[in-house]
């Protein structure tokens with residue numbers, strides 16, 4: 001059995017000591033109740049400010065930065081010196097901003113929220129902040145109160161009047177009901193009764209110079225400024241004001257005042273928490289002249305893949321992954337790997353399977369995290385679990401990690417967001433360093449996830465039987481990827497022409513084989529989630545067993561066919577599509593044989609190692625989905641019904 005040093009977490013699967021100090025997060029305070037199994041969580045963004053400046057402009061800008069987390073409704077509550085004033089509306093943050101220009105609110109302390117509705121319709125009434133009976137306590141919440149109905153019934157019996165359908169409103173009344181000298185004492189007392197998850201910020205008219213913050217299960221950080229302090233769901237909302245952040249742990253309760261902040265545990269004992277520095281710049285959060293974050297992030301991939309590689313490729317084909325926390329002797333003891341992920345990260349995991357099985361000769365199973373957790377766990381000794389997540393907050397993946405841990409697995413994380421919950425709970429891992437990904441449709445994280453998996457396969461392979469020659473060759477190919485991606489992006493004008501041709505398509509089929517089957521899945525997902533066109537990714541050979549019935553002269557069929565050992569088989573599948581009149585858009589390898597008249601459109605990507613070809617073949621599919629969605633007038637960065645990190649189960 002692989003030993004797993006779970007006692008002491010390391011936040012820092014950073015790259016190398018040059019990347020700054022390793023942050024040690026102290027073990028969770030004894031007795032802190034972990035989020036109960038199967039707890040659901042709202043996907044929202046919270047922000048709070050206390051200091052000397054006008055709060056509203058800061059809160060609104062913070063909400064704009066957090067809107068990718070949910071955009072069903074928005075609201076804020078401000079200490080005006082004459083009590084708390086709340087403003088909230090259904091719909092986007094801009095609606096709230098316009099409302100506030102008509103009905104301005106002034107004060108130097110406040111909290112705000114943007115929502116992705118789970119409990120209670122996305123209406124103004126259910127928008128946060130929620131208040132108690134007297135409007136003396138106001139709070140914003142990200143998470144879910146599992147026993148809200150029972151609490152509500154008890155509170156209604158003792159005379160509290162509820163105004164909304166939400167679980168969150170229960171907290172405001174619980175705090176109103178709780179006894180304690182201070183707001184933080186009342187919050188701690190109230191949370192004793194709560195089952196579920198929360199990232200929340202609370203203000204009270206009785207103590208206008210204070211914001212109380214609490215975390216269990218949902219991400220919350222503090223922003224430490226000069227005589228001003230912030231609370232937020234993620235760093236993007238505070239970066240404009242400070243780089244210094246404190247990631248709260250489960251069970252933490254923090255108190256912010258204009259003069260300073262402190263962190264308590266649920267016994268009101270002061271806790272010390274490390275102050276971390278956000279590594280990326282504000283530009284990363286700006287559109288930078290692009291019309292959409294998705295396009296910016298697609299075009300950033302030469303740099304972001306370079307970032308993921310930086311300092312990790314060694315001369316003799318070894319990979320340096322300091323944060324992995326997986327010593328050589330443990331690498332040789334691995335008998336099996338199970339990868340846990342959702343959505344695009346799951347597609348990257350499928351590519352990772354080919355890389356690890358080929359280079360490290362370890363059998364790999366790729367699991368939908370949401371399904372894995374419901375299966376009887378028969379994990380065999382020597383099983384390593386790997387959780388892949390861009391946001392590091394996906395609830396299904398978090399829960400699957402817990403299940404794998406319980407089954408005795410060591411759990412690594414491949415994560416993009418620094419300080420996120422998955423990064424905190426993993427035994428070690430790899431940060432992508434791809435910078436913040438704002439567009440809801442994941443793009444640059446996918447290519448960086450594949451590169452991180454290739455580095456992991458190299459690392460494991462070199463600790464086992466992988467020859468130096470093969471490793472060196474792959475390391476060389478990896479280092480060439482940023483330039484090859486830049487050349488692939490030059491196909492965009494041709495892709496725009498194809499997008500104009502198929503912008504009104506009703507259905508699109510994506511086919512791929514071997515390591516490029518996951519790319520077909522990813523291409524279909526991108527088109528579905530931002531253009532709302534029905535699309536399916538399929539193993540090319542599987543097409544004959546059903547989907548070929550869908551093919552007719554109106555059907556666009558994207559065939560991912562780089563020159564590798566299955567190329568000729570994919571060409572055969574293309575001939576089967578052509579024979580039924582399907583319109584083929586082929587992605588092939590430049591400088592090799594063309595598919596000629598078989599395809600209506602051929603996009604030729606540069607040649608690279610077959611195992612790494614998904615990093616290049618996916619890019620035309622990202623751009624095709626993007627341009628079709630733009631031509632259809634879709635809100636590319638905030639597609640309907642979606643949220644960037646899905647913290648509901």
Ligand code: AGP
Pocket residue numbers: 342343344345388389390391392393394397440441442443529643644645646
């Ligand atoms: C991809 O474009 C989607 N946003 C979604 O499928 C996403 O990949 C999935 O929710 C997993 O997110 P994660 O990588 O942050 O865990």
